[in-house]
Amino acid sequence: MAGKDEYYNRAKQQGYRARSAYKLKQLNRELDLISSGDTVVDLGAAPGGWLQVAAEEAGEHGRVIGVDFQRIDAVEKGGAPVETIRGDMTEDETKAEVKEAVGGRVDTVLSDMAPNMTGEYNLDHARSVYLAQQALETASDLLGEGGDFAVKVFQGQDLEGFKDDVAHEFAFTRTLSPDASRDASSEVYVVGKNKLTGPVRVGDELDVEIVDEGEEGDGIAKVEGFTLFVPEAEMGDELRVEVVDVKPRFAFAERRD
Incomplete structure (x- = not known):
């Protein structure tokens, strides 16, 4: 059975809205991104598979906020309460709405945002890096000390520079390609652990x-x-x-x- 069919069928059987839920499960299993009681913001959250996983991991004392320009049906799989915001994270208005809804610092920012694909590799890569940068800006604005970040980005010439940007903001970084990613996909996930809030950085x-x-x-x-x-x-x-x-x-x- 092909990998994509395995995860698609598993999602259907276990009640997840998308096979991508298993990407977050693996990221969380390996790097402990979400703990019980955490407040989690999920960018590019439609159709809601990551929201379901985040709600399970954060538990009834946690809180999950999902953002997407597409409509997200109410999440009722259990665990933390889930709120959704409909908007475009490249727009300042949406960023301000998310910040107001959060009302303070969060523990984890996730982003599975992806550009509309053109089939032109370099253009799709550049657009994915742009979206990843928007997610990093949001994480820098919302995360408290020690917070965690995970973002999808396509491989290409600007990936190393983006990874350096993440490393500048976090004590530990790692890049993973989850098993649930499709074999033909160029996507990877860049993870930043332990948000730095002090006044110095490496190289100063x-x-x-x-x-x-x-x-x-x-x-x-x-x-x-x-x-x-x-x-x-x-x-x-x-x-x-x-x-x-x-x-x-x-x-x-x-x-x-």
Whole structure:
């Protein structure tokens, strides 16, 4: 049995609206994108297969918001309550409506958005990257510290640059091609884990003063209240450093003086 038939039939048998539900199931199984009680925003959510999975994983104490310019029938598979917004995520009006509906920070932003296919590979790729960038902007705006992001994008010349953009915003990134993707598809999913909200990023060069000492003997500098660990530095040192690793609540830097 062909892979696409297997997942299509499985979706019908298990009550999912689309075979794509199994893509999210695999992403979540491997990278723990959705936990019980989470608030999840799903972009490009029609017909609702990802909404069903997200609602199951977030559970009755969670919340799921789906957005698409196509109508989405009410989701009643169980788990978290699901709200839907009809709109185009490339438009500022829709982005503002989503932000107002959320009313705060969310735990996970998902995007399965895809362009209308033209059959011209480079054009379809460029349009998919554009939609992925819109999703990343939305994730940067809505996610709280430590939040997660997963987005579909077609392979092509701009993929590596987009992955760099995601890596700039998250502590950990990974690219996957779920088993449920069709064999002929060029789609991959770029995942960002643990949203960074601190004031520094990898590659930043800064002039800092060492104001404390860590448990491992590293010097500690503060950047807008954010902790920066600097090996081979002592209290009172004033030095230039380069940030080499960033976590949600602290970062590591190396001396450049």
